Amino acid sequence: MRAVALIPAAGMGKRMGAGMNKQYLLLDGRPILAHTLAVFQEASFVDDIYVVIPEAEIAFCREQVVGKYGFAKVRDVIAGGSERQHSVLNGIRALNGYREDDVVIIHDGVRPFIPTKILKHSIEVASQWDGALVAVPAKDTIKTVEAGVVTGTPPRENIWLAQTPQSFRHGIISAAHEIAAAEGFLGTDDASLVERMGRQVHVVMGDYRNIKITTPEDMLLAETFLKK
Numbered sequence: 518m519r520a521v522a523l524i525p526a527a528g529m530g531k532r533m534g535a536g537m538n539k540q541y542l543l544l545d546g547r548p549i550l551a552h553t554l555a556v557f558q559e560a561s562f563v564d565d566i567y568v569v570i571p572e573a574e575i576a577f578c579r580e581q582v583v584g585k586y587g588f589a590k591v592r593d594v595i596a597g598g599s600e601r602q603h604s605v606l607n608g609i610r611a612l613n614g615y616r617e618d619d620v621v622i623i624h625d626g627v628r629p630f631i632p633t634k635i636l637k638h639s640i641e642v643a644s645q646w647d648g649a650l651v652a653v654p655a656k657d658t659i660k661t662v663e664a665g666v667v668t669g670t671p672p673r674e675n676i677w678l679a680q681t682p683q684s685f686r687h688g689i690i691s692a693a694h695e696i697a698a699a700e701g702f703l704g705t706d707d708a709s710l711v712e713r714m715g716r717q718v719h720v721v722m723g724d725y726r727n728i729k730i731t732t733p734e735d736m737l738l739a740e741t742f743l744k745k
């Protein structure tokens with residue numbers, strides 16, 4: 518079984534408002550994306566890496582991230598799409614020569630603090646079940662709200678916050694993405710596309726530090742985590 522990492526990094530970072538794509542913001546002198554790729558490069562159980570980037574940044578990413586930091590496992594840098602799901606689909610379509618039961622690990626380019634142990638666990642679970650979703654239990658009470666009015670308080674013990682990696686066997690995730698594309702379904706994560714096929718996605722305990730760097734406060738948190 519091969520384990521292949523697919524790293525969507527083709528967003529525009531609008532909520533960060535940095536005037537540049539957030540994956541190139543520096544943490545300890547290195548782009549966020551380089552921190553993320555380093556985890557996969559150094560994990561002995563990951564064979565290959567594919568990175569998805571806005572088309573206009575492909576040459577820059579090849580030179581200034583992949584080449585500069587020596588990420589030798591990166592097999593290709595692929596053009597993304599307008600939504601995260603489109604970017605992941607482009608990446609999946611670029612995975613040539615993999616078997617149905619090889620594991621595809623989908624991980625946001627802007628989640629640099631994924632512990633290697635969790636990554637490994639995610640691959641193990643994905644190879645046995647329909648999918649592995651890294652998630653953490655909600656700490657706050659969650660409300661559903663419509664037009665400014667609370668419509669429900671779901672029991673907190675059932676609420677988990679989805680992170681990445683989300684790992685699946687190649688055959689399952691390819692089918693889930695192609696079916697969603699054909700049916701015009703747009704989800705906010707990859708597991709939801711597998712869930713809607715009636716498949717069972719298993720949860721892998723995540724880490725509260727495995728944040729998705731989204732807004733300026735997250736950069737402060739990230740700097741604190743790095744110091745530790």
Ligand SMILES: Nc1ccn([C@@H]2O[C@H](COP(=O)(O)OP(=O)(O)OP(=O)(O)O)[C@@H](O)[C@H]2O)c(=O)n1
Pocket residue numbers: 525526527528529530531532533540569597598599600601602604605625626627628729730731
């Ligand atoms: N069209 C898109 C949108 C997002 N992503 C990637 O998906 C991950 C999670 O997305 P998010 O944090 O929402 O990033 P952005 O879309 O860049 O942020 P924003 O919504 O603030 O613009 C990021 O690594 C991002 O680069 C992607 O590959 N293609």
Ligand SMILES: C[C@](O)(CO)[C@H](O)COP(=O)(O)O
Pocket residue numbers: 601625678679680681705706707729
């Ligand atoms: C996939 C994800 O990171 C899981 O938390 C998240 O759903 C991505 O969402 P976004 O809309 O790209 O922020």
